[in-house]
Structure formats: C-alpha cells, structure tokens
Amino acid sequence: MKFILGKKLGMSQVYGENGNVIPVTVVEVEPNTVVQIKGRDKDGYEAIQIGYGTRKAKNIKSAQKGHFKDLGSFAVLKEFRFDSKGKKSRGEEQESIDSANLTVGQKIDVTIFTPGDSVKVTGTTKGRGFQGVVKRHGFHGMPASHGAHSVLRHAGSIGQRFPQHTLKGMRMAGRMGTNKLTTRGLKIVTVDLENNLLAIKGAVPGNKGGLLMIQSQG
Template sequence: MAKFILGKKLNMTQKFLPDGRVMPVTVVEAGPCTVVQVKGEKDGYQAVQIGFGKRRQVSKPLAGHLKGLANFRYLREFNIDDKNKLERGQAFDVTSFRPGDILTVTGVSKGKGFQGVVKRHGFHGHPPTHGHKDQERMPGSIGSTEPQRVFKGTRMAGHMGVDTITVRNLELIDIEPEKNLLYIKGAVPGSRQALLEIVSEGELTPLEKKIASVEEVAVKPEVLAEEVKNEVPVIKEETKAEEVIPNAGEEKRQ
C-alpha cells in the first residue's frame, strides 16, 4: 500500500536533532487534499484523483467534474490497490505521515534558459592554448563525414531545466500537523511555491469528516428569508403635516 499527498515547496532551512546534529531540510506545505475521482474497472485501472490548492475560476467542463467540491488548482492521479477504499469527497492531510518515512518526491526543476554544453551536459571544454582560440566552451565535433547527418540524442546546447525530476529515498525528519508542514531531509526539485508529489509506503488515513460540499452547505429558503428579514433595517416614512395658513383663500380672491 502507498500513501501520497500534494504540496508546495516553501523554502530550505535546518533542524536540530535530539542528538545535536544539524540536518538541512526542505519545508513543504502539504495538503489538505480531497479525493475528486476514484477510478476502477470501468476505467481499466485502479487510481484515485486528488485535488489541492484553490483557484477563483474554472472552465465549465472542470466545474462539472468538480461539482459539489471546491475549485482546486491542481489535480493529480495516483495508482492504488484494492485495499485502499477511498471515496469521493474524503480529505486527508499530513497526519498520515510519520517522522522516519522514506519519501519519493516528484517536481519540475527550475528553468535555466538556453545554456551551452559545459553547463548543460558537463562537457570539459577545450584547452585555452596549444592551437585553440576562443574554443574553451565549444562542443567540438558533432559527427563524422560518413553518416552525413547528426544522430538523434547528440548532446548539444539548448534549453535547460523545466524537467520532471523524481528524487527517491528522502527521509521525513519532522511534521507540523497544525501548519500542514513536512520537513524533508535534503533538497527537492523545483522553485519556491512549486507543486510536489509526495509518495511513501504505508496506509493513507482519511480524515473522519468529509469536506462539506456546496450542496450540503446550501441554506434553506425559509431560513435565508428569516435572516434577511432580521438584517434589513426597517425604514419608517416620516410624513410632514401640511401647514394650514388661515384666510389664505380669501387673500387670493381679493
């Protein structure tokens, strides 16, 4: 069985262990996540789709997919087995994890832009002397004459970064359930606020109470009318008495 959660990378810091050692850790704000869809025999495989984060607006197809739930910013799928009995609307957080768990973290690496072969692939470069001029960081030959083409996969200069990176065997040092924080040993891929997929061995424990859906929170019409009646102030119309001028009609006649 596997447990999983979505989170965003906050920053790196250090934690002091009980034995006095200083451990570099990455702070990740993980969860709470909600089960959006459970896939089974009809879909051809066992998986669960979970939502994380908030967004203001969603498209109509996505609104139909999230009917009765919040507008989640991220949706990701994780494979499950028959033992995981999750239902749509169930929520879970970092309380499913324990210090000492071995994690597998997946994220998108930082973008570096267009880079040369020395930085991108670790080429040694050319010597600055002995017949070379302005060739220190050049790639050199990219093929011989015979094929008359460049083979696919030849390491050359190009865009670097923004790759899906998975780092395994990361130890979970500590958790803070009150703040939904995970302290993971070492570095994880991605920049700050980047989305991370965290997977570990163990059982996922859903929260006892489901996330209230939009339909469950709907207020009855009679209750809403009563609240509106109590909130709206009553405006009294003040009528001014008309002033009667004596003998006004007689003066006009004269």
C-alpha cells in the same frame, strides 16, 4: 500507499537528538481532496485523482465544474497510480487501489505521515534557460592552451563524413531544466499538524512555491 500534494516553501535546518544539524526542505501541505477513483474496468488503469489548492470559480471551465461537482474549486489535479497485479516498478512493490481505503470527497492531510517515514518526492526542476554543452551536459570543453582560440566551451564535432546528417540524440546546447524529476529515499523529519507543514530531510526538486507530489516508499 500514502500520498499527498504540497508546495515547496524552501530549505531550513533542524537539530537532531544528538545536536547535529539536519538540512530539511519545508513543504506546505493544505488538505487534499479525493476527486475521482479510477478503476481498471472503466478507465483501463487504477488511480486516485487528488485536487489541491483553490482558484476563482470564473476561471473553471464548465466541464471541470461538472467533474468537481460540489467538492471545491481546485487549482491542480494530479493522479497517483496503483496496480492490483502487484507488479514491481524500480524495485518497489506496487499496491492495490483497495489498500488506499479512500472515498470520493475524503480529505487527506499531513496526519498520514509520521517522522521517520521514507518518501519519494516528484517535482519540476528549476528552469535554467538556454545553456551550452558544458553546463547542460557536463562536457569538459576544449584545451585551454597551445593555440586554442575562442573554442574553450564549444561542443566539438557533432558528426562524421557518413551518414551525412546529425544523428538523433546528439547532445547539444539548448534549453535546460523544467523537467519532471523524482528524488527517492528521503525521510520525514517533522510533521507540524498545526501549520500543515512537513520537513523532509535533504533537497527536493523545483523552485520555491513549486508543486510537489509526496509518496510513501518501501
């Protein structure tokens, strides 16, 4: 399994072999560092912990300094999980951690990917603030004529006479966005080794500058 952390720079477009325009998301991928390899015997699950980015040493807690050792001052730590039992998740065969063939302190960069690779990208969606039910949940709203007044984008009834309380899970207005989202079935279009950039076909979750987890699929 191939995986790496990167930063979303924004969208652009490239031209294919036939001259057709391909919309792509450009991701900046600085070299990642393997910080820890977790095993089932000691940690209860299998995962590889990756460090990405840098921050000032004064902002790192003493416990983190001991964990990082001499590997660097990382801004972000993320884990990529494995399963040696070969279980399937969302129809995908889970690989053993031994197949990664990585060691603590090893660097991971864009060279692990090649154009045409299928990947899934996980990020945090854009925050939309407090939104009503029409935008947040796709409600159709109330009738716009025949005496309707000031209720066009209202939610309508949120319950019944009995039981005399609002049921859990009722879709209502509230904060929208800033959720973890994974987009699957994306393709690597180009790999820029000189500038540490990946061009991924289509859109990926999140704002410009947002952290992305890129993982091979299939």
